[in-house]
Amino acid sequence: DTAVSQTPKYLVTQMGNDKSIKCEQNLGHDTMYWYKQDSKKFLKIMFSYNNKELIINETVPNRFSPKSPDKAHLNLHINSLELGDSAVYFCASYAGSSTGELFFGEGSRLTVL
Amino acid sequence: AQKVTQAQTEISVVEKEDVTLDCVYETRDTTYYLFWYKQPPSGELVFLIRRNSFDEQNEISGRYSWNFQKSTSSFNFTITASQVVDSAVYFCALSEANRGSTLGRLYFGRGTQLTVWP
Numbered sequence: 001d002t003a004v005s006q007t008p009k010y011l012v013t014q015m016g017n018d019k020s021i022k023c024e025q026n027l028g029h030d031t032m033y034w035y036k037q038d039s040k041k042f043l044k045i046m047f048s049y050n051n052k053e054l055i056i057n058e059t060v061p062n063r064f065s066p067k068s069p070d071k072a073h074l075n076l077h078i079n080s081l082e083l084g085d086s087a088v089y090f091c092a093s094y095a096g097s098s099t100g101e102l103f104f105g106e107g108s109r110l111t112v113l
Numbered sequence: 114a115q116k117v118t119q120a121q122t123e124i125s126v127v128e129k130e131d132v133t134l135d136c137v138y139e140t141r142d143t144t145y146y147l148f149w150y151k152q153p154p155s156g157e158l159v160f161l162i163r164r165n166s167f168d169e170q171n172e173i174s175g176r177y178s179w180n181f182q183k184s185t186s187s188f189n190f191t192i193t194a195s196q197v198v199d200s201a202v203y204f205c206a207l208s209e210a211n212r213g214s215t216l217g218r219l220y221f222g223r224g225t226q227l228t229v230w231p
Contacts, residue, residue, distance in 0.1 A: 033218070041152075041202055043221040056218060090158065100146050100165070100208065102219060104158040 003027050006091050006105035013081060014113055021076045021108045023091030031055075031094040032074040033102070034066060036087050043090070049074050081112045116140060117207050119222035126195050127230050134190045134225045136205030142166075144210040147181065147188040148219065153201040161203075164188065165210075195229045202226050 004025045013019055025032060033056075034046040047066040048056035054066065063079045078085060091105040118137045126132045138147065149161040162172060164181050172179045176193045192199055206219040 035219075041224050043204065043219075043224075045218055048218060088156065100148075100163045101160055102148075103160075104150075106157045109156075 004091055004093050004103050004105040006089075006108045008108060009106060010109050010111075012111045012113065015081055015083060017081050018077070018079045019081060019110070020078070021089055021091075021110070023074045023076070023105055025072055025091075025093035025103070027093050027095070027103060028072075029093040029095060029103075030071055031096075032068070032071075033092040033094065034074065034076050035090040035092060035104075037090060037107070038087050046089075047074075047076075078110075081110075083112050086110055086112045115222075116220040117205050117222035119203075119205055119225050121225045122223070123226045123228070125228045125230065128196060129194050130229075131191060131193050132195050132227065132229075134192075134203050134205075134227065136188045136190065136222060138186050138188065138205070138207045140207060140209055142209040146208040146210060148204075148206040148208070149179065149188075149190050150204045150206065150221075151201045152204065152224070158204075161190075192227075195227075197229050197231050200227060200229045 006023050031050045033048045035043050036046050037043045045058050046060050049068045051071050052068045065077045067075045088107045088109050090107045093103045095101045116139050145166045147164045151159040151161055162179055169181050178191045180189045202224040204224045205222040208219050
Protein backbone atom coordinates (compact mmCIF):
# COMPACT_ATOMS: atom_id res chain seq x y z
CA ASP A 1 0.00 0.00 0.00
CA THR A 2 1.30 3.43 -0.92
CA ALA A 3 1.66 5.60 2.19
CA VAL A 4 1.14 8.94 0.45
CA SER A 5 -0.56 8.84 -2.91
CA GLN A 6 -1.13 11.68 -5.33
CA THR A 7 -3.30 11.83 -8.40
CA PRO A 8 -2.79 12.54 -11.17
CA LYS A 9 0.90 11.85 -11.62
CA TYR A 10 0.99 13.87 -14.83
CA LEU A 11 -1.23 16.75 -15.83
CA VAL A 12 -1.01 18.76 -19.04
CA THR A 13 -3.39 21.66 -19.46
CA GLN A 14 -3.90 25.03 -21.10
CA MET A 15 -3.35 28.42 -19.55
CA GLY A 16 -6.43 29.76 -17.84
CA ASN A 17 -7.85 26.36 -16.89
CA ASP A 18 -8.63 25.22 -13.35
CA LYS A 19 -7.20 21.95 -12.12
CA SER A 20 -6.91 19.91 -8.94
CA ILE A 21 -4.35 17.52 -7.54
CA LYS A 22 -5.45 15.07 -4.89
CA CYS A 23 -3.43 13.66 -2.05
CA GLU A 24 -4.24 10.93 0.43
CA GLN A 25 -2.18 9.42 3.24
CA ASN A 26 -2.94 6.19 5.05
CA LEU A 27 -0.41 6.70 7.83
CA GLY A 28 -2.74 8.26 10.37
CA HIS A 29 -0.68 11.45 10.52
CA ASP A 30 -2.22 14.75 11.56
CA THR A 31 -0.09 17.08 9.46
CA MET A 32 0.17 17.25 5.68
CA TYR A 33 2.03 19.54 3.32
CA TRP A 34 2.26 20.69 -0.26
CA TYR A 35 5.70 21.43 -1.66
CA LYS A 36 6.51 22.80 -5.09
CA GLN A 37 9.60 21.81 -7.08
CA ASP A 38 10.38 24.23 -9.87
CA SER A 39 12.23 23.61 -13.10
CA LYS A 40 15.56 24.15 -11.35
CA LYS A 41 14.68 21.43 -8.84
CA PHE A 42 14.23 23.88 -5.99
CA LEU A 43 11.79 22.57 -3.39
CA LYS A 44 9.74 25.00 -1.40
CA ILE A 45 6.84 24.65 0.97
CA MET A 46 3.46 25.98 -0.10
CA PHE A 47 0.94 24.94 2.53
CA SER A 48 0.58 22.92 5.67
CA TYR A 49 -2.54 21.54 7.32
CA ASN A 50 -2.76 20.11 10.79
CA ASN A 51 -5.89 18.09 11.44
CA LYS A 52 -7.79 19.93 8.68
CA GLU A 53 -6.62 23.34 9.85
CA LEU A 54 -4.36 25.56 7.75
CA ILE A 55 -1.16 26.33 9.67
CA ILE A 56 1.24 27.46 6.95
CA ASN A 57 0.46 29.52 3.88
CA GLU A 58 3.74 30.47 2.32
CA THR A 59 2.79 33.58 0.31
CA VAL A 60 1.29 31.49 -2.42
CA PRO A 61 -0.98 33.30 -4.93
CA ASN A 62 -4.68 33.20 -4.16
CA ARG A 63 -5.20 31.09 -7.26
CA PHE A 64 -3.91 28.18 -5.20
CA SER A 65 -6.38 26.86 -2.68
CA PRO A 66 -5.72 23.82 -0.54
CA LYS A 67 -8.65 21.86 0.80
CA SER A 68 -8.60 19.27 3.54
CA PRO A 69 -11.89 17.39 3.87
CA ASP A 70 -10.37 15.21 6.58
CA LYS A 71 -6.93 14.72 8.04
CA ALA A 72 -6.08 11.95 5.59
CA HIS A 73 -6.64 14.13 2.53
CA LEU A 74 -5.11 17.38 1.34
CA ASN A 75 -6.09 18.48 -2.13
CA LEU A 76 -4.65 21.35 -4.13
CA HIS A 77 -6.87 23.35 -6.43
CA ILE A 78 -5.37 25.83 -8.85
CA ASN A 79 -7.46 28.45 -10.67
CA SER A 80 -6.55 30.31 -13.84
CA LEU A 81 -3.39 28.37 -14.48
CA GLU A 82 -0.33 30.28 -15.67
CA LEU A 83 2.80 29.13 -17.45
CA GLY A 84 4.81 29.67 -14.29
CA ASP A 85 2.72 27.14 -12.44
CA SER A 86 4.42 24.36 -14.37
CA ALA A 87 6.26 22.36 -11.75
CA VAL A 88 6.23 19.14 -9.80
CA TYR A 89 3.97 19.30 -6.78
CA PHE A 90 4.74 17.03 -3.86
CA CYS A 91 2.34 16.16 -1.11
CA ALA A 92 3.86 15.07 2.20
CA SER A 93 2.69 13.66 5.48
CA TYR A 94 4.50 14.35 8.73
CA ALA A 95 5.21 11.55 11.17
CA GLY A 96 5.55 13.80 14.19
CA SER A 97 8.47 14.74 16.38
CA SER A 98 9.23 11.16 17.43
CA THR A 99 10.81 10.35 14.09
CA GLY A 100 10.63 13.68 12.33
CA GLU A 101 10.28 11.99 9.00
CA LEU A 102 8.33 13.58 6.21
CA PHE A 103 6.77 11.02 3.88
CA PHE A 104 6.51 12.34 0.36
CA GLY A 105 4.16 11.30 -2.37
CA GLU A 106 5.55 10.50 -5.80
CA GLY A 107 4.87 13.97 -7.10
CA SER A 108 2.48 15.37 -9.68
CA ARG A 109 4.05 16.95 -12.73
CA LEU A 110 1.94 19.84 -13.96
CA THR A 111 2.63 21.29 -17.39
CA VAL A 112 0.81 24.43 -18.44
CA LEU A 113 0.85 25.17 -22.17
CA ALA B 114 19.21 34.48 3.41
CA GLN B 115 19.25 30.85 2.44
CA LYS B 116 19.01 28.53 5.39
CA VAL B 117 20.60 25.57 3.65
CA THR B 118 23.44 25.88 1.17
CA GLN B 119 24.65 23.12 -1.05
CA ALA B 120 27.50 24.78 -2.88
CA GLN B 121 28.12 21.88 -5.24
CA THR B 122 25.60 22.05 -8.05
CA GLU B 123 26.94 19.04 -9.92
CA ILE B 124 29.47 16.35 -9.15
CA SER B 125 30.70 13.63 -11.49
CA VAL B 126 32.68 10.64 -10.33
CA VAL B 127 33.66 7.28 -11.69
CA GLU B 128 32.29 4.16 -10.10
CA LYS B 129 34.04 3.04 -6.91
CA GLU B 130 35.25 6.53 -6.10
CA ASP B 131 34.27 8.07 -2.78
CA VAL B 132 32.32 11.30 -2.96
CA THR B 133 31.31 13.86 -0.35
CA LEU B 134 28.33 16.15 -0.73
CA ASP B 135 28.54 19.32 1.30
CA CYS B 136 25.75 20.96 3.24
CA VAL B 137 25.97 24.13 5.31
CA TYR B 138 22.99 25.38 7.26
CA GLU B 139 21.98 28.51 9.11
CA THR B 140 19.57 28.75 12.01
CA ARG B 141 19.11 30.61 15.27
CA ASP B 142 17.10 27.82 16.83
CA THR B 143 18.78 25.67 19.43
CA THR B 144 16.72 22.66 18.49
CA TYR B 145 16.59 21.68 14.87
CA TYR B 146 16.73 18.71 12.57
CA LEU B 147 18.79 18.06 9.49
CA PHE B 148 17.84 15.73 6.69
CA TRP B 149 19.18 14.25 3.52
CA TYR B 150 16.87 13.17 0.71
CA LYS B 151 17.70 11.44 -2.55
CA GLN B 152 15.80 12.15 -5.76
CA PRO B 153 16.61 9.58 -8.44
CA PRO B 154 15.75 10.17 -12.10
CA SER B 155 12.34 8.62 -11.50
CA GLY B 156 11.49 11.71 -9.45
CA GLU B 157 10.40 10.49 -6.04
CA LEU B 158 11.97 11.85 -2.86
CA VAL B 159 13.65 9.17 -0.79
CA PHE B 160 14.38 9.84 2.88
CA LEU B 161 17.96 8.98 3.83
CA ILE B 162 18.60 10.34 7.28
CA ARG B 163 17.42 12.69 10.00
CA ARG B 164 19.71 14.08 12.66
CA ASN B 165 18.74 16.30 15.57
CA SER B 166 20.85 19.18 16.79
CA PHE B 167 21.76 17.48 20.05
CA ASP B 168 23.25 14.43 18.44
CA GLU B 169 26.58 15.15 16.81
CA GLN B 170 27.57 11.54 16.46
CA ASN B 171 28.50 10.61 12.95
CA GLU B 172 26.39 7.94 11.35
CA ILE B 173 27.20 5.16 8.97
CA SER B 174 24.71 3.14 7.01
CA GLY B 175 26.31 0.76 4.56
CA ARG B 176 28.18 2.85 2.00
CA TYR B 177 26.63 6.05 3.31
CA SER B 178 28.00 8.15 6.12
CA TRP B 179 27.17 11.53 7.54
CA ASN B 180 29.36 14.01 9.35
CA PHE B 181 27.51 16.54 11.50
CA GLN B 182 29.58 19.41 12.92
CA LYS B 183 27.75 22.13 14.79
CA SER B 184 30.93 24.21 15.05
CA THR B 185 30.92 24.72 11.30
CA SER B 186 27.14 24.32 10.80
CA SER B 187 27.75 21.52 8.38
CA PHE B 188 26.11 18.19 7.73
CA ASN B 189 28.09 16.49 4.99
CA PHE B 190 27.21 13.25 3.27
CA THR B 191 29.77 10.77 1.97
CA ILE B 192 29.15 7.87 -0.35
CA THR B 193 31.91 5.30 -0.29
CA ALA B 194 32.65 3.18 -3.35
CA SER B 195 30.00 4.94 -5.41
CA GLN B 196 27.84 3.02 -7.84
CA VAL B 197 25.94 4.01 -10.96
CA VAL B 198 22.67 3.60 -9.03
CA ASP B 199 23.77 6.40 -6.71
CA SER B 200 23.27 8.86 -9.55
CA ALA B 201 20.58 11.25 -8.35
CA VAL B 202 19.96 14.70 -6.99
CA TYR B 203 20.67 14.84 -3.28
CA PHE B 204 18.96 17.40 -1.07
CA CYS B 205 19.97 18.57 2.36
CA ALA B 206 17.18 20.09 4.44
CA LEU B 207 16.64 21.83 7.76
CA SER B 208 13.64 21.83 10.08
CA GLU B 209 13.53 24.30 12.94
CA ALA B 210 11.96 22.68 15.96
CA ASN B 211 11.34 25.64 18.21
CA ARG B 212 8.11 26.36 16.41
CA GLY B 213 5.92 23.51 17.53
CA SER B 214 3.59 22.27 14.89
CA THR B 215 5.64 23.45 11.91
CA LEU B 216 8.20 20.77 12.54
CA GLY B 217 7.51 19.19 9.18
CA ARG B 218 8.39 22.43 7.44
CA LEU B 219 11.62 21.73 5.63
CA TYR B 220 13.97 24.29 4.17
CA PHE B 221 15.73 22.58 1.32
CA GLY B 222 19.07 23.30 -0.22
CA ARG B 223 19.15 23.59 -3.99
CA GLY B 224 20.42 20.06 -4.37
CA THR B 225 23.56 18.45 -5.75
CA GLN B 226 23.30 16.44 -8.94
CA LEU B 227 25.56 13.43 -8.56
CA THR B 228 26.46 11.47 -11.65
CA VAL B 229 28.37 8.23 -11.26
CA TRP B 230 29.92 6.96 -14.47
CA PRO B 231 30.61 3.28 -15.05
